[in-house]
Amino acid sequence: MKYYKYLLLIGVLVLVRCRSNVASVYDFPKPVDTHSQSIVMQDKRLYKADDVSADNRFDGARLNNFFQVDDQTFQVDIFPENTPINPSPWYSFKIWSDNPRQLDLILNYDSVPHRYQPWLSNNGIDWSMMDSTKIEMLSENKVKIHLQLARDTLWVSAQELVNSERVRTWCLDVSRHAAVHFDVVGKSLLGKDIYRLRIGEGIEQKKPTIIILSRQHPPEVTGYFAMQAFIDEILKDNPVSNAFREKYEVLVYPLMNPDGVDLGHWRHNAGGIDLNRDWAYYRQPETRTVANDIVKKLHKERSKVILGLDFHSTWYDIFYTNIPQTKSLTDFKDFWIYSVKESIQDSILERASEPLTPVSKSWFYEQFNAVGITYEIGDGTSRPYIKEKGETTAREMMKLLLYKD
Template sequence: MKITCNFDSGNIDVIKAEHPADIQLAIRKDHNSDFYQWFHFRLHSQSPEPHTIRIVNVKDSAYPDGWKGYQAVASYDRETWFRVETQLVNDELVITHYPEAESVYFAYFAPYSYERHMDLLHSAQSSGMAQIVELGETLDGRDMSMLVVGEPADGKKKIWITARQHPGESMAEWFVEGLLDRLLDEDDAVSRTLLDKAVFYIVPNMNPDGSVRGHLRTNAAGVNLNREWQTPSMEKSPEVYLVRQQMLEIGVDMLLDVHGDENLPYNFVAGSEGVPSYNAKMQQLETAFKNALLLVTPEFQTEFGYELDEPGKANLTIASTWVAEQFKCLSYTLEMPFKDNANLPDLDYGWSDVRSMKLGQDSLVAVLAVVDQLR
């Protein structure tokens, strides 16, 4: 029996793995950080017995309440990720696996690899409708890449989509893949209309280093990028610095910053009601976007989400609030669950990569509902 994580986004430490009934593991912390929650490892075993995997350090993880009601995902082919029997027992996460083959992968959520990220960029470029813009390099020397979709012209709106500032929130890049699939479909009336009215500036992965390293929340320096937007630096947070510079040069009429939430089993948005310049126009745009998304998909809801910020009390180090204040525009954080959508549960797959992509596709209808009102 062997357990490994020496691959893209791998994360686990083996404490004990001598018998299938007693496998003990621990999740590694993000580099230079106390954050941890993401795991991704491979189990190879020829034993036909049930395997009991105990992750022993979840009590002190970044979001300990996130383990309640959570089911891990597994895959035999690294394409289809299904939920496996998982329980929280005595502050340990216990995964029970009945092997159907010798080798199986387990993860916190369906991984989105760096190879797939590069495929996504170049597939978009090959459509003839998108341009890859290299913004600079990360601390580990990886490319910070942006896709520009549409032809810039006077009067066109500038719509930004950023994803995966927190690298363990891989559903965010699945969302972007779905959005791009629809946006680049020349036969789709929603996309054709949007590209007549707007240019999309899309950063599918804001944190390539953290993604490859198997981090939950930080970059190679152990920095939480979604707390860097007021004063980023090339020394600590080049990812934010480089994207922010582009925003300042190009302008922003709308931002959708895509994330995943460990605790809440719902899809929801967090707005900018707490920024100092919040006004009736921004409120009207937020309401219009939410109402449109409610109409287009039952995967979205507005009953559950984060507590609203008090007027003038927003944290302006966060991307969506910094953008709202800087550009006086519609700016949302969109959150998806690690668990399942409690309003529309799927016992086999939970909230998944496929459902994330479909929500990305559906989100374009909500963008179309507000595009003419953005300025």
């Protein structure tokens, strides 16, 4: 009998250990169905009309059709991966002409309003925003842009192109820092790598942990830029950053949706789902991988998440926060937002709500009783200001956490 009791005890311990390595599921008051939905894959090809060519054969491209309207005018169609969908009409393509010429190019989004002012590049790396005087609104869902073409390729994109390969390059560059460890923690639905950066110095055990997420939504490049500046500040060689890395650990998941990014999606992953609605049952492999990786690592190191920041983009800069306070960081967000506002001498928008829907900020609160913040940057926010804000928010966070006791 003692033998069977011993086996039962071992079985219970194994079950508890296994369960402690996976994220808990939640029934949020406002649930969202995140079972996979079908998507429409764009036809990757070289288009040619008259002496003008357009190309979407690269990761991050979005171009669904290209044709000539008249002698001076051409049109590109930009359609989403599936519907219903948030109106974030991402586009990115290459265009050139056999002969130097000027032309008008219509961007047609069908039933969705124009959102992103075009960015132009001659090499796909260095970008500049298009002159607004060369852009004409034809209707809510059609815009005409005036281009000067030549035989050399011109890249046209809704934002700067930052596909999975460029995120990987950034991760490798950042991981040269002695305090950074770069890992692949799993695979997306289409088998792409899901990256993690671990930042910290000294022992890993029992360190308070900050979680950073980015690119759940493919077009949200400005939020990604803020995340990069945020991380850069944490890695600087100065008294505050050095002390912070000794006392705290930061887990960064910089590319939550590699499939959606490389497929040029407007919003969803390859399963046709908004990943920032999948933090209840983790039906998509990307959210499941990251959620379980966080929980497993914390259990192994006997650590605790105190803060989660999820970087996004929207029409303007704003922080979305939770109304409930946490025991570990009472009033943190209020002091943090105030200190950032004082430092950059600019207004800071915040909108607080109850954790009712399965988004990441709600999950941070429910899973860890941690502060959860959706860190939004405007689509058109200037790049120098994004850098300043990313650095400032990181610096003020570190100072508050270091001196909170």
